[in-house]
Amino acid sequence: MKKSCVSKYIFVGAFLSFSIVVLTGCDSLLNKYPLDSLSNSTFWQTEGDALLALTGVYQQNKLTGTNAKQSFDLWNQDAYLRLFEATTDNGFEKDNGVTDFNNGDLAASYQPVMDLWTTTYIKITKCNNFLENIDNVEMDVSKLEEMKAEVKTIRAYDYFWLAFLWSDVPLVTKVLTVDEANSVFRDSRENVIKFVIEELQAAIPNLPVTRPDKDYGRITKGAALAILGRVFLAEKRWEDAKNVYKQIMDLGVYNIDARFSDLFIEKGENSKEFLLVSKRMPDIYGNSILLSCLGFTWGGYHHYSPYNELVEDFECIDGLPVKESPLFDPEKPYENRDPRLLKTIFVDNISVFKNILYIAHPDSSPTVYQDQLTRRQWSGYMVRKFCDEDYNGNLNVYGCDFPMIRYAEVLLSYLEANIESGTPITQNLLDETINRVRGREEIKMPPVTEQIRIS
Known part of the structure; x- marks a missing residue:
């Protein structure tokens, strides 16, 4: 994977984010600045500081690829496979860890669920810390608002999944003191989803449609719209979902990649089909997907x-x-x-x-x-x-980016929203959605026609 401006800050950003979050709310005994870590009181000065902090927000919560498989972060494909595939009739995982889930015996002590809850709130805390301090930085206002929009989108994405998986969850929008953290209560699912929608709608106008190569992987307008579309689909707000997905299609920057085989390996990185990716770097900041799958x-x-x-x-x-x-x-x-x-x-x-x-x-x-x-x-x-045949390195630190939302999902979701809302299904609608996916150059499955019932 090619290095980007953001990628080169991976380790510093991760350490920074951890240090600032941990130190927030702690009083220094003699009001001295710490010599071995970063402090909110001295850090938030320059645009470079802001970029480092932003990188820390994007970073997966484990600091190295070595433990990526154990880090059940919503931005990690192993979490998706274990919790969102191996708990269905699509497949199973070797450790029988999802047996309790499938048998209806799931408890709060189940480690993957505990990890997912914990890592998600760690990322939310990073977001809260960023938003509390970014206004202290003297920088171009448009860049500042863009960074805020990115972080709000990340936080909204994580809160959507928390509400989707747990229903009522604590809705925390600031860095908590220890006492506050010990007295926090769950908010209603309705309020959490309302917050998610409002945050995304506020962020979208401040996000760019495209980014230069050096900033690839940062949130764009299309990514935020796609997350909002997922929320509307989950809430069965079909007309809203239709409108959001149509906005993405009208941006004119995404396409169905001719290749299917390469989409999920390093050859396919930076594809025009990707709206949202989780960035990785081989050996330095990799993932263990090859170790898990092969x-x-x-x-x-x-x-x-x-x-x-x-x-x-x-x-x-x-x-x-x-x-x-x-x-x-x-x-x-x-x-x-x-x-x-x-x-x-x-x-x-x-x-x-x-x-x-x-x-x-x-x-x-x-x-x-x-x-x-x-x-x-x-x-x-x-x-x-x-599984990447061209990769010969450590299977535990494979550097391929994780495509979290693809344009294929956008087109199929747009079709779903149309079907669910009662919109007449025309051949033109089928051709601009599902048939574009089926007609991918490497695949070329026959098109769906109006005569074929879709349900």
Whole structure:
């Protein structure tokens, strides 16, 4: 991944954000400035200080890529896979950590949930600290308002997910003292969502449509609009969602990438399809997605096993489901399928990675990982989507950015909002939304027509 102006401040920004947040509200014994850390009283002076603090806000809460997999941050793809995919009928994860969730036995002590709650509020605290102090910096007013808008958008994004997952949550908009933190109460979901919408609507006018390469990864108008669109969809405000997604489409800066295979690896970084990304740097500030997804043959954990139900969701190349298509052969179930299937999932004795054929359960001998069949590779499938054949480094610090919102989501969400609002579904609407995604150059699935029922 190419370094950007923001990227080079990664470590300093992270340390800065942590130091300032921790020191806020603490009185110095002799009112002396600390010599080994940064202080609010001396830091917020220049535009460079503001940029460092902003970088700290963007930073994932773990300081190195080594522990990225354990950091259940909303800006980390491992969190998405474990909490938002492995808890569904799409697949499972090897440690059986989501069993309690799926059995209805989820408790506050479940570590991934605790981590997600904690890391989200850490980021919110960073945002609050930034917004409390940024006005002390003497800098161009338009740049200052733009930075505020970025931080408000990040905070709104995190509060949306908190309300979506937990319903009533503490709505904290300032840095708390210890006493305040110990007496905080949950606010209603309704008030939290109202706050999120108002914050996003206030931020959007102050955000740029595009950014220069050196600032790639910072929040743009399209990213904030896409987050707002998600909120409106979740709230079933269909007309509002339609209007927001149409605004993104009318910006004219996003497109469906011809490549599907490259979207989730380093080759695909900076794609015109990406609205919101979580930035990474190889070795310095990486992630552990390759370690989680790849199997033992390639040095990974094979942490996630897709279900066959997910495999069956991929249509045949005639655009029909496997249960309806005459092209589907149960003896050769992976032939004549949507090309995205084998680009998303490793299939036993078919998929090849780094010139090695993927074979499920290669070490199922009782003397080697005796629990593999029940915990690791028992479904026979493995996640292919994020696996980069060109990468030869440490699997725990892979440097590919994480695309959090893509233009494909915008188009499909716009179509969903139209359907849910009762808008007549025309061929033109289908062609400007779902058929653009299906017609991606590398995929070329047949278009959906008005005669095909969408539900």
